[in-house]
Amino acid sequence: MKNPLLTVDTVIIHKESVTLIKRKNPPYKGSWALPGGFVEYDETVESAAIRETKEETGLDVTLGDIVGVYSNPERDPRGHIISICFLGKKIGGKLVADTDAAEVKYFCLDEVSTIDLAFDHGKILEDAFDLLNIK
Template sequence: MSRQGPALTVDCVVFDAEERLLLIRRGKPPFEGMHALPGGFVDLGERAEEAAARELAEETGIEARPERLIGVYSDPARDPRGHVVSVAFLFRLPPDAPAPRGGGDAAAAAFHADWRELDLAFDHAQILDDALKTPS
């Protein structure tokens, strides 16, 4: 199959027990230096759920499995690099999770209590809005 199409990514929504949101600070363009949800590209042959868990671990040092699907985000203009479709997942933080640390494409990673006041990269504000509307 040699059909060209959009790239596939994943985004991870992770809240701690204090309702703080796990965010990274992007270390590369686009949106370098901005806050964003942990996430990244799905590798060839990889399931979206596996990619989300891998990206979360790479960018924050936290190992967890997705709890549920939030939604699929396919606006062709959502990423300035081109047509990129994202599958967003909600994660439950394991009780023994380590403190987050930036890694991979993330310059930093931390939980934020003031996340509603931050400007987020891509369409991550919409993903968070949808995550909060979805029943747990």
């Protein structure tokens, strides 16, 4: 029996900007994406989001609301992968790319709509902006 895999993503809005990583590995190698990754066995989704964010961006975050659950079987070319996306608030750390990120950068909120984002991360950001009442 096949089962979907579970991932997490984090939307970090900080000083009128959003934190994105440039993917180091396929799929979407070289594209910008939200920090995130696979939930490990015996790990909560909240712990996974905090860990993945730290590993990929160098930032320490606390988690807020859930932006949404993204379960379209076609959202990831690797297979049926479900993502739970959280709002994250920066509480420390230094912006530095690591693990699966080739680069990490703050993008102005109005610049995000011009970027070709990996996966369905454009839709996730639209949902996050709606949740936060960002126009």
